[in-house]
Amino acid sequence: MRWEDLDQQPCSLARTLAVVGDRWTLLILRDCFLGVRRFDAFEQRLGVTRHVLTDRLKKLVSYGVLYKSPYQERPLREEYRLSEKGLELHPVILGLVGWGDKHMSDERGAPIIHIHKSCGQEMHATTHCSVCGKAITAKDIKVEVATSWQGHLDEFLPSKSR
Incomplete structure (x- = not known):
């Protein structure tokens, strides 16, 4: 590629x-x-x-x-x-910032904090299911080839994912 x-x-x-x-x-x-x-x-x-x-x-x-x-x-x-x-793209940027705050900060901690304007509190980006609203992680998700792509992506997904 x-x-x-x-x-x-x-x-x-x-x-x-x-x-x-x-x-x-x-x-x-x-x-x-x-x-x-x-x-x-x-x-x-x-x-x-x-x-x-x-x-x-x-x-x-x-x-x-x-x-x-x-x-x-x-x-x-x-x-x-x-x-x-x-x-x-804002959620993407917030997700990368959150990862950096957790894994790349020094002893001083995160260099910038994000304040939610509505409640005035420091916040951290999270991912939630668009249907049920529950917080999700990578372990909570299964991927499948979309119906319109079936037959075209047989080799794309590792067999473990299917």
Whole structure:
């Protein structure tokens, strides 16, 4: 499997990684959720080259994760904003942050805490079943090939999963 062909794979994770699967893109998204919108601010905060930043931002715009919005007319200057599709990546970012807080923090603990605006309390992202509402872990989930893909993915899932 070649990196540039990921978006053609019969796997939602592979297709997603084609859009957000490199370190700079994830850090750009982190900064978007922190309110960063302008090219120069991304460049300064991340220390990434202009070429790489331009490439990643173009990709996120082309996939509809970000959109450009003018903030100055003459000369035209645009900022990058999260689209609805981009906002839907928030649980992914929170999940990665939670993993990092648990497994990558030093003796000082998590560097940033997340406060739920409604209740004012520190919160941690959790995953729940969309039907019954119960909290779930990897051990609570069984995967199956979707009916529309049966016969096309026989080799995709290891026999243990089926």
